[in-house]
Amino acid sequence: MRIISALALSxxxxxxxxxxxQTVIKAARLIDGLGGTPLTPAMVRIDGDRIVExxxxxxxxxxxxxxxxxxATLLPGLIDLHTHxxxxxxxxxxxxxxxxxxxxxxxxxxxxxxxxLAAGYTSVRDMGTAWPYVDVELRNAxxxxxxxxxxxxxxxxxxxxxxxxxxxxxFSEYVHVPSVDNLADSPEEVVxxxxxxxxxxADFIKLLATGAxxxxxxxxGAQQFSNEEILAAVTEANRWGRQVAVHAHGIGGIKTSxxxxxxxxxxxxxxxxxxxxxxxxxxxxxxxxxxxxxxxxIERDGRANGVPESEIQRSKMISGIKDIGFKRALASGIPIxxxxxxxxxxxxxxxxxxxxxxxxxxxxxxxxVSTTSLNAEIMGWSDRVGSxxxxxxxxxxxxxxxxxxxxxxxxxxxxxxxGGEVFKNELTK
Ligand SMILES: [Zn+2]
Numbered sequence: 001m002r003i004i005s006a007l008a009l010s011x012x013x014x015x016x017x018x019x020x021x022q023t024v025i026k027a028a029r030l031i032d033g034l035g036g037t038p039l040t041p042a043m044v045r046i047d048g049d050r051i052v053e054x055x056x057x058x059x060x061x062x063x064x065x066x067x068x069x070x071x072a073t074l075l076p077g078l079i080d081l082h083t084h085x086x087x088x089x090x091x092x093x094x095x096x097x098x099x100x101x102x103x104x105x106x107x108x109x110x111x112x113x114x115x116x117l118a119a120g121y122t123s124v125r126d127m128g129t130a131w132p133y134v135d136v137e138l139r140n141a142x143x144x145x146x147x148x149x150x151x152x153x154x155x156x157x158x159x160x161x162x163x164x165x166x167x168x169x170x171f172s173e174y175v176h177v178p179s180v181d182n183l184a185d186s187p188e189e190v191v192x193x194x195x196x197x198x199x200x201x202a203d204f205i206k207l208l209a210t211g212a213x214x215x216x217x218x219x220x221g222a223q224q225f226s227n228e229e230i231l232a233a234v235t236e237a238n239r240w241g242r243q244v245a246v247h248a249h250g251i252g253g254i255k256t257s258x259x260x261x262x263x264x265x266x267x268x269x270x271x272x273x274x275x276x277x278x279x280x281x282x283x284x285x286x287x288x289x290x291x292x293x294x295x296x297x298i299e300r301d302g303r304a305n306g307v308p309e310s311e312i313q314r315s316k317m318i319s320g321i322k323d324i325g326f327k328r329a330l331a332s333g334i335p336i337x338x339x340x341x342x343x344x345x346x347x348x349x350x351x352x353x354x355x356x357x358x359x360x361x362x363x364x365x366x367x368x369v370s371t372t373s374l375n376a377e378i379m380g381w382s383d384r385v386g387s388x389x390x391x392x393x394x395x396x397x398x399x400x401x402x403x404x405x406x407x408x409x410x411x412x413x414x415x416x417x418x419g420g421e422v423f424k425n426e427l428t429k
Pocket of ligand 1: 127
């Protein structure tokens, strides 16, 4: 008897919550994120945190809240596959380790998460922090509703080899840097780091396979993990049902990582035709995620931000090479994931990556599909986000104009809804 009445009560509560939480959004056009013909005009009905109905005309329930976005374009929330939300723009990550505490990363992380959400990014794959696992706590705080921010898919502590791109190299042998506990120098040690990351709440593994631009005295092209070490990371992560993203500039590290079965090749600066063919042959198992805007920012602001001259020069040299690789990939027709490497670029400027890609020949529609449904597919989140589809989470954004005419519209997002809740609306009076 008690069970029946409890059921009846919960049913009543569910029904009344549903009635109170319906929202209908109207806009001049809707781009679904899947590459379909835009719907004009468009209406989307949202119930709780889900999209339940889409059409040119949707019946408005009696109690529903109506948001009329006028001439705006509605799109799925944007996704960035390469952020460092806990990184403070302008502070070198190795300086954070000696001059700050994890609280610095956490507080700036909360601020950066808010700024990134306001820029229209409702999901991010976060590629690691100077202070390990601050990203795990930020993800949890956002999910608990303590601070606003995108849905986060986090790396925890990135895995590096000794002297590699993720090792803090500015310190002498005599300086103990306690937080740098992410080093691995054999397949066995890689497995240990992978397991440790999952134990402490990481969603996936970030491995630094080659040298980096923002690390002292390194050749970004050089492979730093052996073939066996990269394979060990993938095998172990897959055992957990999870994926590996590799930071790889050089072609050796890129090809070894594709062979090992990683999910993404991030940066991929020295991508060549053979690597593109190899990516194609994986049949959507491994993806290339270039980061093109970073070079422009390092050249523009690097000096003022105290980036060493050698790292600025290195970035300049790689910039041209990166652009050629991207154009080749684009011509080949392989899917190209989108990442900004924010913290290397100012948080909130993430969509400038799409502007760089457009300048190199990507169509606005392809850019939109890449940064929504393709990015969701790469993260394994296609069931939840990445397109305006009935049944998916109501992560929606809007821009004043038509991004198919000018992709720069996406750098000025005026409306953001995450999980059915309006976070920002500058489009309705
Ligand atoms: Zn990065």
